[in-house]
Amino acid sequence: MPGGPDWNSAAAEWRQLLGDASVSTAEESLDHYARTCSNSSRRARAVLKPTTQDEVVEIVRIARRYRTPLYPLSTGQNWGYGDACPVREGQVILDLRRMNRILEIDAELGYAVIEPGVTQRQLSDALAERKIPFWCDCTGAGPHSSFIGNIVERGFGHTPYGNRLQTVSGMEVVLGTGELLRTGFGHYEGAKTTHLYPYGVGPFMDGLFTQSNFGIVTQIGLWLVPIPEAFCPYLVLFQEDDDLLRALPRLQRLRLHRILHSVPHIGNDLRALSSDRPFPRDRLPGAARLTPELRAELRRAAGIGAWAMSGAFYGTRAQVRLHRRLLNGALRGIGARAIFLPPTTLALARRAAAFLDRLGLFPGLGKKIRAAQALSNMHSGRPTGFFLRGAFWRKQGGWPADLGDDTDLAGEQVGILWMAPILPFRAQDLAELTRRMDTLFADHGFDCHVTVNMINERALAAVYTIDYDAEDTDETARALACYDAGVAELYRLGYPIYRASLRGMGLLAPHADDPFWATVSRLKSVLDPDGIIAPGRYEPGFVGGGEERNPAGACG
């Protein structure tokens, strides 16, 4: 058994490698990374900021030599799942945001080769500036979110390329051994197809480096969305719960036949309300859940129904016309209405709304147009921070004045916890699970904010969100209890989650002797034999150093 970590020797070598300015142990810096919007604060011991892959290789070799655990992050915007915190107390953060080169853009076949620090806005801007006829897929995580960071967590976006792992070809990964692995065809010198065909020849390994701690992904080839001749975002408004449930089998047929060919997102009324305003504390002092009456009243006032679905059509003009007809046809006889928002319509609406706003008529209209614009942008490769607003639902004192695209959620005193199960794409599963989750949320005194996303043709990725007041100790404790009970319930009911928060890592292995997690451990033992990369991340059996979690309420 080798001795424990030798932090001082490692730090000295890292300083020599990177320079003092790129190795920080300043309290202020450590405080910054320890911030959280989901009560999962862990404090790092130091922060390293390399700028090249070679430096990452050297950092890992030094870490191996001195047995010092590292925690890699891309831009640290894993909101609600752990933010920029390491998985365990005292790990050294390897912040890759300075590795932000766009190494290549192929304007003919439509891909980009990027590093972990490349953000949604950066790639979006680069494509627009160079007039590349492709868009990037966007998520609602905001303009500063990293593609690689999101993809290694298996996040998903909104466009036809929203199932993001299927749009990656050719990874470069620094393993825990310090070796540089090129996946697919990337390890064959001069291969012309590394970024065009992901599998290569021999075992296909890319999946191993998602939701794991085997290596540090330092580069990927990312496929881009071809800009279509016509583009038409849409909203479908469902009056009552039952209208959504009646529509769901028809929507599943449309998705199965790829008529719905993007990843449509469906949100409940609370998701719409919470991106428009905070919880009405004045009306319900001391409560964190709306009464049915007040919820109905707010819904009426906002002019929304029980659920709203957003998506977009991409294609030739004739294709888009046809798909609009097919969607309208599927909604016939149901309390639902599709609103189509092609760019020309949206531009006209924007002008009309500005005019009506000046007249003081329909005061909510401008807001709705802004929401529609944000949605349209996100579906056409322009990231927005608009959809982070919901996190402020329970914030004391309401919204910050400067709430814009650049909101840094971890820096705000907000509380959000996501539970994200995968469901069969069937109305009865959605109805039953949402009923149960709402009961569980009610038992803990919270509103159940829900989105349901058509991640593929057969499954829905649901996100049940607890929005809580992170400055209220009692409410925070209730939120955490609700989360733990909710995740346990999801496993019990047969709907395991697709992605874990730092808090959820320990809940991943209900049985101690699961061969799946035993296999994961065995893979870890050869890909990172000294266990220096993010020990404890997607490694539920890990019992090594560092705390597993903070006591409830100790919010960073």
Place this chain on the structure above:
Amino acid sequence: MPGGPDWNSAAAEWRQLLGDASVSTAEESLDHYARTCSNSSRRARAVLKPTTQDEVVEIVRIARRYRTPLYPLSTGQNWGYGDACPVREGQVILDLRRMNRILEIDAELGYAVIEPGVTQRQLSDALAERKIPFWCDCTGAGPHSSFIGNIVERGFGHTPYGNRLQTVSGMEVVLGTGELLRTGFGHYEGAKTTHLYPYGVGPFMDGLFTQSNFGIVTQIGLWLVPIPEAFCPYLVLFQEDDDLLRALPRLQRLRLHRILHSVPHIGNDLRALSSDRPFPRDRLPGAARLTPELRAELRRAAGIGAWAMSGAFYGTRAQVRLHRRLLNGALRGIGARAIFLPPTTLALARRAAAFLDRLGLFPGLGKKIRAAQALSNMHSGRPTGFFLRGAFWRKQGGWPADLGDDTDLAGEQVGILWMAPILPFRAQDLAELTRRMDTLFADHGFDCHVTVNMINERALAAVYTIDYDAEDTDETARALACYDAGVAELYRLGYPIYRASLRGMGLLAPHADDPFWATVSRLKSVLDPDGIIAPGRYEPGFVGGGEERNPAGACG
């Protein structure tokens, strides 16, 4: 270092486990498995035929105990890549064809849960009999080909689900340790989404069990193709090489925008000729390559152009109409013609052809209609052996009289070697590579049979086939030399192959110290620590027991 394999003890325990009838060492049986259509005969030591997963687990445990290498196969139809031969001499074949249960078919969400012995015809028939509104994706490998066998080799089909690995959700794998691994959500008891969402939570491992020797895949969830309202196979005939090259950028746009949404296959004139007749030995005695004049003459006589593309449209009637228009539009001004073959047209053509055949007019017409019917069937979930005919191009004595769907290629004295590189979806790559390969084939005295398949939106999977006379020692030696030179050339030019034959396994690692293959070895060391599963398969550095290949010419 433990001792060598103890075959006798292992065989005794296998007999006890399976019964004598399921453990064969009879010469006749070993001869049967040693047959090959690509000069890669290796003789197994014994053949085991389990019927259940539990038996497979026990077989592996016994093999571990006695250090006896196993070679798993599904139905043994890996034509041209190794047939049913083990990768090295003397391994024990684990023939899984009796594990042929269709465990579940979900008629609503469209998937089947199947074992390795389930063939294309079996699943196709089951879907039709039970009137399930889904088809299965088919390959041209014939009705008796296994889905699992093909998918673990990363084969591809023709339909919108032709990129087959993307249609698998939930694997069960018996590891070399003897453990049963369930991937995705399958290891969570009662999970309802195992076959609906492949990734699960934690590392996504499915890719590891393709083109590898880490475990034995005993079960998969397979997504099925929803039967569309309208279905329209098509053929596009290109007059000259240049017509295809001019069309290619336009076809790439159509594929990129998913207007071509299946996996269209493009074959050269030789592919069409060879599925219609054998090489005209009488006209060119002693030669294995057509003269340009004779090739042109045969092409004219068959009424075909330089290339033909086949694919199909799936959708509503209006969608299919629109897609037909878009394809026709893309071909405008090019020496190419699209022929659409919806089921009604094909039925009429069949009747008309029968009539004309009886009159003795247009004698080739009936054949063409049969080819079109085979194509239509394959695109709509009905497998056919029609496309195996090309393998008989160089066969002495011409075609067998009973050449039908059930042809067992390994049992015929035919010779085929495939080289299957991936190319960028660009005309200049295809033109340059095909020119070089044709020169190389000519240098070795062969015709260069080519198909080019639109495996995804950005890459082409090309197959350059050497059809040779396996009964002619000299011609066989030339074919093998051509293959070795061709594969080396592909790596040199930057177009590595997507799949290796037994002969090609040793060529996978041009450099001894490639971190990719070092990683593969390390994974092997924990997933199959005693190296008992197919040692040498996708393991180019393997130097253990068994011969790597037969001397040239020793054709099984």
